[in-house]
């Protein structure tokens with residue numbers, strides 16, 4: 001439920017109303033705009049008497065929000081959220097290219113890829129240290145050593161880094177990581193989401209393989225309801241009956257999420273398509289559709305990659321993609 005307060009409402013009147021609402025066991029998210037203050041009532045609003053609330057002198061209007069997500073909802077946070085990721089920003093007109101290998105494999109590999117993608121214009125370096133693999137016999141990532149190597153690459157290039165967390169138990173290892181990724185398979189790991197909500201790290205939250213956009217936003221809500229508002233949403237393809245591509249990229253997720261939420265939306269065309277040859281066109285389409293960033297897998301030697309070589313661009317291919325993305329951005333600006 002949303003209550004809009006009249007212009008001129010004093011801080012004391014607002015505080016008084018907040019106390020009253022909190023007595024009904026509601027949390028209240030206060031968003032102060034230039035003219036209006038908007039209160040987002042969180043919790044069981046079924047006991048709130050809308051007529052009574054609307055009749056208060058300081059209340060302009062009250063609306064029930066049909067969507068169950070509140071803090072991620074654009075209705076009471078009308079402006080785009082801008083998420084700071086180290087020395088770069090995503091959202092509200094700030095666009096970021098995130099690039100790097102699927103997995104960190106060695107110091108030489110990560111430094112070489114990081115240096116190359118930075119030279120092409122990438123703002124954030126990606127690389128998996130903890131890998132959620134379908135087979136327990138597949139390469140599982142270098143784990144803490146992988147994070148150490150990413151931090152090394154961060155030192156050498158100055159790029160902020162993003163890497164995936166799979167388990168709350170490894171949270172301590174992520175202290176110097178700039179953005180924590182929650183992978184598709186963990187989108188509804190609610191314990192993990194709540195723990196991440198207690199940190200102030202930016203979280204890139206990937207849509208699950210078979211989850212609706214509302215479920216994605218409810219997962220964002222899990223993090224935000226614990227206090228962490230720094231969320232970036234990521235569409236990475238969903239499972240459909242099509243088998244030619246690894247997943248089916250839901251490009252409409254971009255305008256839908258932008259309509260429903262103030263959180264930035266990043267597209268991952270690598271996991272969406274599973275094929276390097278399809279990555280550039282989907283990245284360009286996502287840029288044209290208004291994505292706030294693109295996350296692409298890049299490997300210095302895709303044929304020998306320990307994970308996802310088939311969908312990884314070479315540094316040269318990534319360089320040409322960056323130039324094309326730039327051109328599309330200029331056209332849509």
Ligand code: PEP
Nearest residue numbers: 128183184185206236271
């Ligand atoms: C990844 O980005 O490394 C990854 C495993 O992606 P997803 O969770 O989308 O499969």
Ligand code: MN
Nearest residue numbers: 102297307308
């Ligand atoms: Mn991958």
